[in-house]
Amino acid sequence: MRKILSAIVLFLAFVNVHAQIIAPVKWKSKIEKKSDTEYILQFDGVIEDDWHVYSQFTPDGGPLAMEVLFNNQKDNFEVVGKATESKTRTAFNDVFGVNETFFEHNVQIRQAVKTNPKSNGIFQVELSYQVCKEVCIQENKYFQLDTKTLRGKEVESFEELSLVPSLQSGLVAAAENDTIASKTADVPAGVTKTADKEKTDPWTIFLGTLLAGILVTFTPCVFPMIPMTVSFFIKQNANKAKGKFNAVFYGICIVVIYVLISLPFHLFESLNPDIFSEISTNVYLNLFFFVVFVIFAISFLGAFEITMPNSLANKADNASNLGGLLGVFFMALTLIIVSFSCTGPALGLILGSVLSTEGGAMLLTIAMLGFGLGLAMPFMLFALFPSLMGNLPKSGGWLNAVKVFFGFVELALAFKFLSNADLVLQLHFLEREVFLAIWIAIFAALTLYLFGKLVLPHDSPVTNLSVGRLSLGLLVLSFTIYLIPGLWGAPLKLISGFPPPMTYSESPLGFGAAPASAVTEPLPEGAKLAVHGIVAFEDYDTGVAYAKKVNKPILLDFTGHACVNCRKMEEFVWSDPKVLSVLKNNVVLISLYGDDKRELPENEQYVSKKGNKIKTIGAKWSDFQITRYESNARPLYVLIGTDEKKLNEPIAYTPDIDTYDAWLKEGISKFK
Structure with missing residues (x-):
């Protein structure tokens, strides 16, 4: 038995290691002291075979050039000149029509800095760059370097470094070039970080x-x-x-x-x-x-x-x-x-x-x-x-009654899978009203069965109702009555995520409401009216262009038509007045459906970095999510600025309203 359990543990450890997303560049950092106030910050990267990183000096009109950014420069240190680079290659790019400059195999960046009298001796540096193979990944790496130890280390984000300087120095001295794995200090309590990738508790x-x-x-x-x-x-x-x-x-x-x-x-x-x-x-x-x-x-x-x-x-x-x-x-x-x-x-x-x-x-x-x-x-x-x-x-006979009860429940749940297929294909055969009508019929029949009004094969005669059977019958009857207002647009939060969303129904705005075409305020080009009347885009480029026009931060909603937790977030969290107000007024929402099976136009199909042919809209956004944010969690929420850089750490399924609201406001407050 012990051998079997040991084999299971080893097997699970093996698959856990092999399921990680690999980063193409591994970095180390250090400091060289030139004088009491002058230092050289050095960043050395090892690039995987067949990948290349674009230089700071790759010309405009081509791929994105590397940027060396500083987080805590004010009243702390001065940057002396532009960062210098190790040897690069230059080649003509037919797509962009420019000579692009890039690194292969190895990259070294050296930046001279000069500390101020009140400096705490700590430098926080961000390297933002593109690393490319068949497709490109935009990476942002964060480093903290300490003049007291002359050591540097890569960190997950600068938010986790809001410690007093003495503690920071101790952490830096403890180990070189390790990634901080603890939660960030500024992330609101209860927020699910992207790296956790927990879809269900x-x-x-x-x-x-x-x-x-x-x-x-x-x-x-x-x-x-x-x-x-x-x-x-x-x-x-x-x-x-x-x-x-x-x-x-x-x-x-x-x-x-x-x-x-x-x-x-x-x-x-x-x-x-x-x-x-x-x-x-x-x-x-x-x-x-x-x-x-x-x-x-x-x-x-x-x-x-x-x-x-x-x-x-x-x-x-x-x-x-x-x-x-x-x-x-x-x-x-x-x-x-x-x-x-x-x-x-x-x-x-x-x-x-x-x-x-x-x-x-x-x-x-x-x-x-x-x-x-x-x-x-x-x-x-x-x-x-x-x-x-x-x-x-x-x-x-009560044993058979238990079995029949399970049969009714299983029949109701079966229609969730049929609904998933219909949602993914966007056929609109099983819209919200039809789905709810089927559930009402099933649970009404179950109510009659529990009250002894409906008899099935193998049932014993019901001469009287036990207290347990009567109580269960009343509970099922109450649930059936609860479902009925859903036919006229009630949110039905108790079963949130199971029926199709309100937007996938004959009356998306509720029974008797004015149709979307009757809305007096014209929608931006390329936008649609989403759940709760939020204006949303379903194309990344269109949404980003609109955000730049109105100068608002962008909320990327990586979602799915058949995603239960996505619907729960929309129906439980997004419906809250304070969250809804932010979504309607303070951000531009871009919803990207990773399970949309509609095919891309042939000229937009491509091969991913893993060699997979990207043929559908959903595959495109799923690949975009994994490539850009190294996560395939749904839902995943990312707040970015009009420069398309993250404003704070993305979060996944976060059903707590206050936590989600705090996360939204934290990111928006950083938008400039």
């Missing part, structure tokens, strides 16, 4: 799937097995302690088997870090999940049963006769196989839901761990405390 996934695993035990395939299996282990051995150990080990094996199911996805992710993003927006996979969920739902409703092949179950059962811990492992495998008709739909729900997000393979492993633990917990609990089995309810 792992604890929410774990607790949700843990609950799903526990609920699945209350199905006809699993529930009767609990007392039988626990009694078998305890009575099999004269030594009760050993019997309890075997039963607990049996539960651990269930958990391990489910975790092992997720491991191949780590391999897929190591080969292609964007695979989960591609799965979440792939039309055919979403349609596949829709069909699978509908089939599972019909099975739960009693039309038929889905079972694994008998030969597979028989082989696992025969292997369980080996004895010892290996035999216990195959007993756990046998349970998983024979109970598939009940656990399969729940397992499909977990796989489909996590794969259709951008949470990554690790999130899937967490989900499978939670589900396996929830399923195994009753077996382990009753093995340790056998006397509790006397409190278990007897098997009966």
Whole structure:
């Protein structure tokens, strides 16, 4: 068992290393002291093969030239002349029609500075440059150099350096050329930084799937097995302690088997870090999940049963006769196989839901761990405390009612995948009103079922309603009534992210509201009226040009038509009056959809730096996001100035209104 767990840990460590985005230039920095007030700041870069960095002196009209910028120059030091460079190459660029100047393999920048009498002896320098191969990456590297130690180090941003000078010197002396990994001091508490790339809270996934695993035990395939299996282990051995150990080990094996199911996805992710993003927006996979969920739902409703092949179950059962811990492992495998008709739909729900997000393979492993633990917990609990089995309810018709309940829920969730496919293709077949009408019908039918007014195959006659069934029926009825105003434009924040957004409906501004064409204020060219009446652009260049015209900062919204967390942000956070006021009046919003499957014109298609053919609008913006900001998180929010440089650190999914509002205002305050 220890060997298996060790192999899992090593495997996960391997894929984690190989899923990183590689920076083409590695930098070191140092200081040379010329006199008590004169210093040379030196920056040495190693450039990966086939990449090149453009010089400060590459001419106008060509690629972006390198800039050496200073953050804390005022009243601290003076810059003496322009930075000098190591050897460069010059070549004619047919595209720009100029002789461009660039570095290959190595680059060195040296800048002379002179300190003032009140100087703190610390220099904060930013190198802004383009590094190119098939495509170009705009990089901004930040350095802090200290005259007391004559050392320099690369940092993540200058915000994290708001420490007193004495502490700064101590940090610089501690290590040379390390990247500060701690959170920045100026980033508001609770903000999710870009580097974290967390799309969904792992604890929410774990607790949700843990609950799903526990609920699945209350199905006809699993529930009767609990007392039988626990009694078998305890009575099999004269030594009760050993019997309890075997039963607990049996539960651990269930958990391990489910975790092992997720491991191949780590391999897929190591080969292609964007695979989960591609799965979440792939039309055919979403349609596949829709069909699978509908089939599972019909099975739960009693039309038929889905079972694994008998030969597979028989082989696992025969292997369980080996004895010892290996035999216990195959007993756990046998349970998983024979109970598939009940656990399969729940397992499909977990796989489909996590794969259709951008949470990554690790999130899937967490989900499978939670589900396996929830399923195994009753077996382990009753093995340790056998006397509790006397409190278990007897098997009966209520088990089938639980199964049918899951069937209705699974049928409702199936339409989320169909909606994803429709949104990505922008077909407008399953708009918000149609989606909600289907959900209302499904949950109304579930209400009738719980009240005993609707009878399905395998149901026992309902002579009276238990308190639990009545309470659940009232809860579902309340939820159904809650959905109805959504047909007329109610926001329905309780299910935010599941139905299509308000902008994807027959009445985008709400039932009875004036159509967008009736808005008296004309929209800027290339803009559209987005959620909550915010003016938004869906093309980067058009939006930037407008921002320069009106001299406002730009909010880049890297989003997706099928992105649940994007919709939650729009419906929970953007709708808040103070946030909405900022979005409408203080920034220019550019929403870039990374899952838009519409094809680019042939003359705009290109090959990415990874060698992938960029053929669709979504692929273009996804590649732009990864290339420019080294992140594929959705949503991702970036505040930039009209010079297209970041005003503060980008953030991902941030559902706290005050945190998001503080982040917006922090970036806007830095706009000049």
